[in-house]
Amino acid sequence: MDFAQMYTAWKELLRAGTDLPWWQEQYVYFYQAFVEGGRWQRYLEGVGVTLMVTVCALLIGVVLGLLVATVRTAHDQQRPGRRNPVLGLCNALCQVYVTVIRGTPMMVQLLIMGFVIFSSSRDYTMVGALTLGINSGAYVAEIIRGGLMSLDPGQMEAGRSLGLNYVDTMRFIVVPQAFKAVLPALGNEFIMLLKDTALINVIGGKELVYAAQSIYNRTFEQMYPLLGVACIYLVMVMVLSWLQGKLERRLRQSDRR
Amino acid sequence: MIVVNHLSKSFGDNLVLQDISTTIEQGEKVVIIGPSGSGKSTFLRCLNLLETPTAGRITFQGTEITDPKVDIDKVRRSMGMVFQHFNLFPNMTIRRNITLAPVRAKLMSQEEADETAKQLLERVGLADKADAYPAQLSGGQKQRIAIVRSLAMRPQVLLFDEPTSALDPEMVGEVLQVMKELAQEGMTMVVVTHEMGFAREVGTRILFMADGKILEENTPQALFDHPQHPRTQEFLSKVL
Numbered sequence: 001m002d003f004a005q006m007y008t009a010w011k012e013l014l015r016a017g018t019d020l021p022w023w024q025e026q027y028v029y030f031y032q033a034f035v036e037g038g039r040w041q042r043y044l045e046g047v048g049v050t051l052m053v054t055v056c057a058l059l060i061g062v063v064l065g066l067l068v069a070t071v072r073t074a075h076d077q078q079r080p081g082r083r084n085p086v087l088g089l090c091n092a093l094c095q096v097y098v099t100v101i102r103g104t105p106m107m108v109q110l111l112i113m114g115f116v117i118f119s120s121s122r123d124y125t126m127v128g129a130l131t132l133g134i135n136s137g138a139y140v141a142e143i144i145r146g147g148l149m150s151l152d153p154g155q156m157e158a159g160r161s162l163g164l165n166y167v168d169t170m171r172f173i174v175v176p177q178a179f180k181a182v183l184p185a186l187g188n189e190f191i192m193l194l195k196d197t198a199l200i201n202v203i204g205g206k207e208l209v210y211a212a213q214s215i216y217n218r219t220f221e222q223m224y225p226l227l228g229v230a231c232i233y234l235v236m237v238m239v240l241s242w243l244q245g246k247l248e249r250r251l252r253q254s255d256r257r
Numbered sequence: 258m259i260v261v262n263h264l265s266k267s268f269g270d271n272l273v274l275q276d277i278s279t280t281i282e283q284g285e286k287v288v289i290i291g292p293s294g295s296g297k298s299t300f301l302r303c304l305n306l307l308e309t310p311t312a313g314r315i316t317f318q319g320t321e322i323t324d325p326k327v328d329i330d331k332v333r334r335s336m337g338m339v340f341q342h343f344n345l346f347p348n349m350t351i352r353r354n355i356t357l358a359p360v361r362a363k364l365m366s367q368e369e370a371d372e373t374a375k376q377l378l379e380r381v382g383l384a385d386k387a388d389a390y391p392a393q394l395s396g397g398q399k400q401r402i403a404i405v406r407s408l409a410m411r412p413q414v415l416l417f418d419e420p421t422s423a424l425d426p427e428m429v430g431e432v433l434q435v436m437k438e439l440a441q442e443g444m445t446m447v448v449v450t451h452e453m454g455f456a457r458e459v460g461t462r463i464l465f466m467a468d469g470k471i472l473e474e475n476t477p478q479a480l481f482d483h484p485q486h487p488r489t490q491e492f493l494s495k496v497l
Binding site for chain 1 (some may be wrong): 338340410
């Protein structure tokens with residue numbers, strides 16, 4: 001008797017109301033959560049979508065974050081008496097963006113984007129990715145700005161006193177050092193982002209949690225699909241933290257030479 | 258060379274420099290002394306506009322650098338600055354620390370800059386450190402590199418902001434030695450320091466600052482041996 005036959009036989013017994021041993025009952029639930037009808041493929045598809053949404057949101061978030069952090073830092077570091085009005089306007093816009101995004105729940109942002117702004121769109125997954133990206137951008141901006149501001153002002157002064165302009169000083173001196181400093185916080189933000197992709201489910205994004213839901217909505221047995229999904233998230237986050245640790249160790253080597 | 262006219266600087270309500278006027282001539286070695294909080298460093302930092310003066314004018318080689326329209330990066334290329342905390346760039350090798358600015362300013366090609374760096378490093382006895390990182394050097398070595406880094410731009414004047422204050426006593430000598438050699442070669446220098454021996458030996462003029470004003474200025478002999486102002490007398494009696 002192979003696994004499939006065991007499943008079919010025991011499931012018939014269960015359905016007939018027979019009292020099966022504990023492990024046989026669990027076997028049936030496990031099998032129908034992950035194997036029956038090739039259901040494991042649904043999880044894989046979910047992982048694919050989750051990863052794709054994460055990468056899209058990450059790219060949007062990093063680009064937006066860099067842009068906002070650059071504008072805000074450049075604005076704050078202007079010489080008194082030489083304020084640029086265009087930069088002032090951009091800075092005000094960036095501040096509104098960061099305040100609104102950080103001041104409202106992600107769930108509300110998703111619902112507004114999904115059902116109000118893009119209510120006619122059918123591509124819920126991409127709307128979700130866009131929303132997550134915009135949300136993440138605000139946090140990434142503050143992380144990067146914090147890193148740029150936390151660097152010893154003497155580094156900027158040394159660069160400028162050598163006659164390097166602001167952009168060169170940022171590019172060769174401040175940013176490379178700040179990048180190393182913000183990496184742990186940035187990694188943390190990316191891990192949050194990966195997990196937050198679960199939320200796009202509420203506007204119909206077909207990611208990993210959606211896969212679990214669609215399965216237990218048919219089997220009426222929630223434990224294995226949910227535990228399975230939790231394990232998959234855990235593994236993905238662990239891989240991400242491992243990569244982050246590796247990158248940090250590599251960047252730290254220049255300090256010890 | 259540098260003309261300072263009625264320079265004032267305040268941080269908020271705190272008036273740090275009050276109506277300072279002085280002229281620094283080519284080849285002079287001006288040493289600024291005074292109690293902490295007297296505005297010495299702020300004055301020095303105003304000279305290359307690391308601090309923006311609240312009022313007054315500074316002219317450098319005929320250019321009014323306090324004019325907001327002036328290209329300050331260009332001015333700073335001919336004004337080297339050496340900091341108390343060295344401020345070497347820890348993410349680069351010593352060679353790159355030295356060559357970055359001249360190459361980016363298009364004063365030299367990378368090869369020329371490398372050659373200049375090599376010669377300058379040999380002069381301060383650190384030729385073997387070109388490929389090291391700042392973290393591997395002692396304080397005295399870092400400060401000598403910082404001086405070399407400013408020199409690579411071939412500046413007209415060097416500003417020193419307490420260059421030996423962050424050093425262990427045994428390393429002060431090696432840095433002062435480099436500065437003395439520069440002085441002998443005729444470099445124009447403005448030095449904020451607590452090293453009275455250096456001030457007396459190398460300085461051509463001493464400024465005594467307290468409470469944001471220049472209270473007394475004179476040749477080293479006159480100022481150290483016959484201070485006129487009571488604050489100068491009080492200060493010198495404490496440090497000498």
